[in-house]
Amino acid sequence: MLTDRQQQLLDYLRDYHSETGLMPSTREIQNHFGFASQTAAVSHLRALEKKGVIQRVAGKARALVFPEELEREEIVDIPIYGHIAAGMAAEAEQEQEGCLSIDISSLGIPRNAKTFALRVRGDSMIDAHIVSGDCVVLEFREPRNGDIVAALIDGETTLKRFVIQDDQPYLQAENEMYPDLTPARELIIQGVMVALLRRGEGKVA
Amino acid sequence: MLTDRQQQLLDYLRDYHSETGLMPSTREIQNHFGFASQTAAVSHLRALEKKGVIQRVAGKARALVFPEELEREEIVDIPIYGHIAAGMAAEAEQEQEGCLSIDISSLGIPRNAKTFALRVRGDSMIDAHIVSGDCVVLEFREPRNGDIVAALIDGETTLKRFVIQDDQPYLQAENEMYPDLTPARELIIQGVMVALLRRGEGKVA
């Protein structure tokens, strides 16, 4: 669909944009390709626009947009803390393992929700179909009865179902092999599960 | 952290950017807020930059960037077809239910991989911990033994494990209640599972 030269132009636009966050001006394109005029750059941009891979806004500087980016929903960046979220409650930012960026409508949360993610270790939630290695997205809010929550117990975070019975909250593992946990003193809930991301696929056992 | 006025500025930048894909010039900011000069806009931008919520590039037009966007990994847009992917094999784009946008490193796939997503219906893969309602991301490529695949059978797409035994491929459900499927004629594999997204959380049964 695109000619070689046009592909080179497009690659340059993408590189420039991902490095600087901006789009190049026609003269910057000119210099990069060694054109003697910016008109050459303009005509290429026109060609790219006609083929639909970029959009231009007349009269405005650096006014190039990739159509995908325009149509895209708003993206949120969710920090991934390790398995251990201890200290989280103290609002101290601890080591981030990385970041998960995803559009809000796929996640189904409001844009202003405070969220973070944890990587699951162990099989205590296996009956809720959450397996070791899964990445769980949690929202920082009050838990409701039956929510799956990340709770801080003995300095370590675990994922359990939050159940209230007779006005008494306790934590329930979704695995027959694990006992229920009734809080000794107080129960610190770090977040409520709102989504799960599994990367790869459970390979054959 | 931000003053009211600065928040208004920032909101305007976000709105403008999400609508047009561009950033406003200082004079556009001026007009929007009714300033008598663009210097007012500039000084606000400087304040926002000092507080770290935007970055500016000196001397370039419309050269404002949100830091989150710069740090963000590359995002891919994955079309979500319905439960039924029939016709997919024919390369005909059928109704899209929506789009899943996520960064490539969280997904763990190469940027040029051809991917699509399907919403899972039924419980035939329950033992692989894939439940009804899950959104499965698939890559269009040749399956390997043990991969979980979307396959076209009788005009409907199902998710099964792809197994080769004695040079004979067949499809295996991950649920004791379902039988294995040996292809009557040929087996059309539409994609290989590379990730899974579960929205919400399996509420208490």
Next chain:
DNA sequence: TTCCTATGCTTACAGACCGACAACAGCAAT
């Protein structure tokens, strides 16, 4: 063959767009 269109360039110029700076000022909080 001939016409026509798409590609890929050049030179030259107009004119608006745009960021930067200098200098100043009222107001609030520390």
Next chain:
DNA sequence: ATTGCTGTTGTCGGTCTGTAAGCATAGGAA
């Protein structure tokens, strides 16, 4: 009393897009 916030007037000079006019090559259609 100084700093930060929120503005004003005015100007300078480079940036940036747009347009006009032209040239060469290649491929498809008439």
